[in-house]
Amino acid sequence: MSDDLLIRSATIYDGSGGEPFVADLAVRGGRIRAIGKSLPVDAARVIDAGGLALMPGIIDSHTHFDAQITWDPYVRPSPALGVTTAAIGNCGFTIAPCRPADRERTMRNLTQVEGMSLDVLRQGIRWEFETFAEYLAQLKRGGSAVNLACYVGHSSVRTWVMGDAAVQREATPEEIARMAALIREAMDAGAVGFASSTSPAHNGEGGIPMPSRLASEAEHLALIEAMAHRGGGVYMVTKGGEMPVALLEQMAARSGRPVMIAALLHNGTNPGAVFADLDAISAANARGRRLIGQVSCCPLTMEFTLASPYPVEGLASWQPALPLEGAALRALLADPQFRTRVRTELAAPATFRLFNGEWDKVQVVEAAQERHRELEQKSIAELARRAGKDPLDFMLDLALDEDLATIFTAQLLNSDEAAVGRLLTHPHSLVSLSDAGAHLTFFNDAGFGLHLMGHWVRERGVMSLAEAVRRLTSQSAAIFGIVDRGLLREGNAADLLLFDPATVGRAKARRVHDLPGGMARLHTDALGVHGVWVNGAQVADGRGLVDKAPLAGELLTRFAH
Structure with a gap:
């Protein structure tokens, strides 16, 4: 039996952070069949990768493709930028669960909080669901070009339970109990975790705070415990200044689960604040609590x-x-x-x-x-x-x-490169915050992984390429409990990124008009990318998304504890 794909003589960065090595990699049936020198195998397609680097596909832990995926299963532009797995639903700004009566409200809130066009959302979203489980079923039917892991969102759950009151007051104990039941159901259906926000920058229509911002500490604690009812899940929160790391450590202790904290960005007018948060995160980890700070390698422009x-x-x-x-x-x-x-x-x-x-x-x-x-x-x-x-x-x-x-x-935050370099190399930070799928007309950081390898590794020398690859792949896989991705190992899923270390990076953003109704978004092209494969199927090459790219991504619903 011949293999589907054989990549010969690549410099392999396997995702572990270990030293690279030159070898062949063979793929059969969507899985890595073998890795070794001069593999004695035949394949339907053979690529001579001499001089190129091969790594696991990038895992983007902070995206907002929840709406876009319903009209664009290719989740442009991420696959062409090396992303093979995306976590959606960050900050709790999801579109499920959602009753028909709340759809307009949900879209109007997304227009404000995530910089999305209301016309695009109205024309684009396919509402073939109400519950979170029904949303996952729709994603599975529709397919996607990348693997997906889905958070259940706090603001959506709050709106489902409380209606208009979700943006007016704290929840009663009975309402919290109903929210907890919804979260347990979502986790049983396959959610990767529970996401929320307390950030004062997160406002819905008319400047009204997003529902999760009105939650009490008791509500947050009850809901993270509901998330962890079977011993799994990641709690993700974009925290405001009034939400101390000490509370997040308490949440990690109560649930026994990792807490992912966004958005840790350097502020030139208050330069010590982000490092104080990271110091508190380090102290919590020293006490056995798993806290991770999401940082960005891009200036926020x-x-x-x-x-x-x-x-x-x-x-x-x-x-x-x-x-x-x-x-x-x-x-x-x-x-x-x-x-x-x-x-x-x-x-x-x-x-x-x-x-x-x-x-x-x-x-x-x-x-x-x-x-x-x-x-x-x-x-x-x-x-x-x-x-x-x-x-x-x-x-x-x-x-x-x-x-x-x-x-x-x-240019808002993260403009001090010396400070950003410290964030990127912190032992408890996760390079993230692409926000892909949101703010489509404002900015595009979907190519964050290529920027990390090009700018921060090749040009600035802040970390080794092997360490950058680890931070983009196996680090996230381990946090989420994705057991067969993020490392190039025999038997693992063949999520692959083939690139040229001498030229890898992202091009300048440009405006394209491919949203529903011909609306515009900012697009970024990849530099130095030669191929991207998801579960062994090629989705992108050096020109971008391939014609008739297969929807080879999997909906990930099982995670290791």
């Missing part, structure tokens, strides 16, 4: 307009603007008192916020009017100095003059 200004929506002073649109929004943005309140808040220290008034890191990307074209690619700080204006006033005045259609970009 977002495009935005003042009609949808995600970077500033977490500011308390901006909250009055969130429910407004049209003339009412323009009037508020022109109000001197509103502007003074925003300036005052930005001048005050804060534990964490996305935007900190660093106007030299905000640029005009695209002016809506020809007479303003010369402002493009210049910082607000520079333009305000030229005009003799306060930077906030300059930005708001320009946006108002262009009916809020001006496109800006802001």
Whole structure:
């Protein structure tokens, strides 16, 4: 019997962090059949990989493909960027469970909190489910180009149980008990864990906090215990400043399960905060509690307009603007008192916020009017100095003059490379936070793994390539309990990434129009990628997603404890 695929003479980075070695790898029936030098086998396809590196496919632990997967089983652009397994449902912003009466509310919340187009969601989402188990069944029927692991989401569970009250108050003991029952059902159906958020940046429609933000400590503790009722599950939370690591350690102790903490990003105006969190995470691990900090290897840069200004929506002073649109929004943005309140808040220290008034890191990307074209690619700080204006006033005045259609970009967090290097090499950090599937018009970090290997390994030398591969593969597999992926071993699933270490990386983002209704999203091309295989089936090559790529991904529903 011949093998399906034989990759010869590749430099193999097996995912363990060990030294690479040159060998052949043979695949049969979606599994790695053999690894060794000069394998005496025949194959339907033979690739000479001399000079190239072969590693397990990237496991992206922080995506938001929950809606997109229902209309785009290829979860573009991730497969072409080396991702072979994606965890969806992060932050608890899922679309299941969801009653028909709550669908519009759910889509409107996603429009706000995850920067998604309401028209895209309305046209794209296939609502063939209500319960979480029914959602998993739909995913299994539809297939996907990558393997999927699905969190059950706190905000969705809260909305199912509490309706409108989910965004108004704490839950009663009886409501918490009903939520716990839903989570136990979801775990029994195959959820990888339970995800939540307490971040003040996470607001739904009209600036109303996402439901999970109103949960009490008692609710969080009860729900993580429900998640772990059979001894499994990962608890993932995007924590706000009011949620101490000490509480998360208590949750890990109560459940006996890992706690994944997002989003640990470096803030130039409060540079010690993220390291204080990581120190607390290290101390918890020393006491036997499994806490992991999700960090990013990418600078957080977002495009935005003042009609949808995600970077500033977490500011308390901006909250009055969130429910407004049209003339009412323009009037508020022109109000001197509103502007003074925003300036005052930005001048005050804060534990964490996305935007900190660093106007030299905000640029005009695209002016809506020809007479303003010369402002493009210049910082607000520079333009305000030229005009003799306060930077906030300059930005708001320009946006108002262009009916809020001006496109800006802001480099928000993670811009200090020396500090980011420390985050990436911390013993209890996980390189993550691509947010793939969300913020489609604002930024695209789906190529985070290629960026880690290109920029941080080849260009900066922050870690070895073997260690970078481990952090992108087997580290996540071990946390989630995925036993047959993340390592190149005989018998494991043939999730593979073939690349050139000398050129691997990600290209600059560009705008494409392939969302439902022809809407635009930011897209990033891979650099140095020669092939991506999911369960032995090739889904991408050096040109990107292959034509008629097979939906070879598996819905992962069984995890080791």
